[in-house]
Amino acid sequence: MEASINCAVMFLDVAGSTSALHQGPSLAAARRLTSLLDELIGVIAEHGGRVIKSDGDDLLAIFEPESICMENAASVAILAQRLAAQFGFSLYVGLHRGEIELRDIMGRKDVFGAAVNMAARLHKLVPDMPGHIFLTSEMAATLSEDKRSMTRPYGQRHIKGIGLTEIATLDWMERYVVHPTVQTRLGSTSPSQGQMKLVFAAGFREVRLADSPLLIGRGLDCAIRLDDPESKVSSHHVRLVAQHDTWLLKDVSRNGTCLRFAGSPDEIYLLGDEIKLVRSGEMCLARHFAQDPQGRFHIRFFFE
Numbered sequence: 004m005e006a007s008i009n010c011a012v013m014f015l016d017v018a019g020s021t022s023a024l025h026q027g028p029s030l031a032a033a034r035r036l037t038s039l040l041d042e043l044i045g046v047i048a049e050h051g052g053r054v055i056k057s058d059g060d061d062l063l064a065i066f067e068p069e070s071i072c073m074e075n076a077a078s079v080a081i082l083a084q085r086l087a088a089q090f091g092f093s094l095y096v097g098l099h100r101g102e103i104e105l106r107d108i109m110g111r112k113d114v115f116g117a118a119v120n121m122a123a124r125l126h127k128l129v130p131d132m133p134g135h136i137f138l139t140s141e142m143a144a145t146l147s148e149d150k151r152s153m154t155r156p157y158g159q160r161h162i163k164g165i166g167l168t169e170i171a172t173l174d175w176m177e178r179y180v181v182h183p184t185v186q187t188r189l190g191s192t193s194p195s196q197g198q199m200k201l202v203f204a205a206g207f208r209e210v211r212l213a214d215s216p217l218l219i220g221r222g223l224d225c226a227i228r229l230d231d232p233e234s235k236v237s238s239h240h241v242r243l244v245a246q247h248d249t250w251l252l253k254d255v256s257r258n259g260t261c262l263r264f265a266g267s268p269d270e271i272y273l274l275g276d277e278i279k280l281v282r283s284g285e286m287c288l289a290r291h292f293a294q295d296p297q298g299r300f301h302i303r304f305f306f307e
Contacts, residue, residue, distance in 0.1 A: 006105045008065075011072035012118045013052070014126035015043070015083060016061040016095040018133035036060060039090040046082050050075040055105075055112050065103065065114060073100045073142060077150050077173055080136045084175040093133040097126030098173075100142055124162050128170065131294065132258055134272055140169035155275040158257055172274055199250060199280075202303040203227060215245030219288070219302065220256070229300060235289035236300060246279070253277040258289040280304065 017036060043062060044054055052066040052075065066072040066079070080096045087094045101118030125137040143154040150173070157170040201208045208227060210217055218225040220240035229236050237256035244251045254260045254273040262271045264284040270292060271278065285303040287295055295301060 007102055009069045009102050011066040011076035011098060011100045012103060012122040013064045013076050013080060014097045014122045016126060018093045018095055035090050039087060039092060042086050043083055047079055050079045052079060055114050073145055074147055074150065077146055080173060081175040084136065095126045095133050096136045097122045098138040098142065128160060129258060136173040136175055138171055138173060140171045143171040200305045201227060204299050212245040217243040229288060240288050250280045251277050252280055256289065261287040261291050
């Protein structure tokens with residue numbers, strides 16, 4: 004049986020599930036993964052979606068009706084990332100909307116169409132950096148005002164079989180969007196005099212407010228240059244900008260920056276966002292901290 008419908012498509016994949024299952028105790032990890040998938044299936048159903056297929060640690064779901072399908076898919080994507088974080092996992096997520104074809108192949112449901120292909124390409128647009136929710140800028144523009152305020156431009160990317168496409172991301176954690184929340188939770192301490200030391204693999208540098216703005220990245224014009232054979236670090240990755248007597252960190256990269264402040268276990272992910280440096284800490288460019296055990300892309304910052 005075949006049927007064509009207009010709907011939103013969501014690809015979702017649990018990152019690191021295989022390695023988690025091989026770390027003890029594996030039974031506990033398997034239960035966490037199963038519980039997470041059960042929760043996700045329930046959330047999808049509550050928002051007008053249905054799971055078409057799953058291969059153990061991923062889900063392909065579609066959302067109807069057409070008038071609100073993209074909005075519902077975006078809501079589920081946000082909830083899914085938050086649920087995954089609670090279970091100790093992170094997700095790859097891609098969303099798109101369009102006409103698809105439903106088929107029953109040897110007793111198993113499947114879907115086909117350009118919208119399916121796009122969502123599949125988007126969900127692992129950055130294969131080793133889970134935690135994103137990717138959608139095209141065209142689809143982002145169709146969301147409600149509230150959801151549009153949570154989107155960020157990601158720039159043009161070459162999508163296999165499609166070509167250059169303007170991509171956006173959807174922020175899913177309040178602290179990534181409302182940075183004053185972070186400052187309140189961590190304390191309102193402001194570094195004195197704005198003098199800061201930056202320590203990185205190749206050395207260190209002292210900076211003052213008069214040095215603003217300061218560029219960090221792979222580019223020849225960067226005050227601090229980090230060579231990256233994988234080119235994940237952008238030519239201009241981070242800008243440090245003086246504000247009153249302290250500094251703002253602005254991510255201007257394609258692959259994001261992870262940040263954590265001294266005294267806090269939280270890892271804050273920035274993509275096209277900015278945050279006030281309220282105390283000493285460290286950043287990791289284009290990678291999560293755990294993905295850079297040698298510290299090649301870590302930069303520690305200290306205030307005097």
